[in-house]
Amino acid sequence: MTFSVIARDPMTGDLGIAVSSCILAVGRAVPTARPGVGVVAVQARSRRGLGPSLLHGLEEGATPADLVKRAAHSAEDADRQVAVLDPAGRVAADTGRGSFPVSGHLLGDGMSVQGNMLASPEVLPAMARAFTAARGDLPDRLLAALTAGQDAGGDVRGRQSAALLVVSGSPATDEDDGVRMDLRVDDSGAPVAQLRMLRNLQRAYAERDYEHLALFAPEGARDLYAALAASQRGDRAGARIALEAMRARPGWSAWLAAMAGDSRLAGVSRLLG
Known part of the structure; x- marks a missing residue:
């Protein structure tokens, strides 16, 4: 009922997951992540507590392969689908024997794509190819894979929600919670496209792209960003x-x-002074 990609960025060590499904608020159900510990995708009819349990196993020193093997032996989870990634880039996945067709997973170097109730067998290969070929940082590569999966048919039932979660490969501290990105589209006719728009908006905030924000920030703040954009020009x-x-x-x-006293508005004041 869902398709997702988990991966590690070898340059930054960040860990992430992107997922889409024809269920409400998939970001609440499938992805689980903890900075410095790992990322888990729990799909199909897996028990809701399995994600935190798998993360706890990583924290206790178990490997992704060991954790997936244990999950695969749980008779009550015949419709289970899981994927586990640790900060070293080790990854493992399993699709339960009772998972909905078309179902499966593909492993790559520090990444995995998985899905069930897919529109075609091409969804997962398309996602893996797109992730490998994509350029940019980890969120962009994850979104490229998710977009390719949707373009190949995605969830056979349709589309409703999507999520993108990226955390640091190092543990959180008092100064840094380790969450690099946590974006969700809970109910939309085009959730993957909407998720990409949110990603672009967050990038604009981070990079102070005031021209973009003057168009796409909440209406009440657009005049502020228009002033800042004009100041930059x-x-x-x-x-x-x-x-x-x-x-x-x-x-x-x-x-x-x-x-x-804000440095950004000081530039506007100097321009008008």
């Missing part, structure tokens, strides 16, 4: 118009005054 008139639009919104004048 050296567009005095554009910055002034955007700031005037912000001041016309209830409460924004007080907010602007409170943010007077």
Whole structure:
């Protein structure tokens, strides 16, 4: 009922999973991850507590292969499908003998794709090829695989939700919780495309791409990003118009005054000064 990809980035050590399904809020059901411990995909009719249990096994020193073998021997989980990845890039997967057709998994170097109730046998090979061929960082490569799976047919029942979760390969600390990305589309007619839009929006926030944010941020904040984008371009008139639009919104004048020391707004002030 689901297709997913788990992988490790050999450059950064980050671990991630991307998943889509024709169920509500697949991000609540399938992916489980912990910085410095690993990533797990639990699919089909697996027990809901299996994901945390597998992560606990990794934390206790078990290998992905050992954990998957133990899960495969659980008679009550005949419709189970699991994949496990650790911070060293070791990966293992299993598709239970009772899993829904078309079902299966494919292992690669530090990655695995898996799915059940797929529209065609080409879904998983297409995902593996796309991940291997993709460029960019881990979230982009995971999304490339998920997109290829959807383009090859995806879930035979249709589409509803998708999720993207990336964590650090190192344990969390007080200064860094280790979660690099946690995006979910819980109910959509085009969940994979919507997930990519969220990824692009998060990238824009991280990289201060104010031109993008001026178009796609929440409507109430677009004037702010339009002012910042105009400041980056050296567009005095554009910055002034955007700031005037912000001041016309209830409460924004007080907010602007409170943010007077913000380095980003200082650039706008210098431009208008």
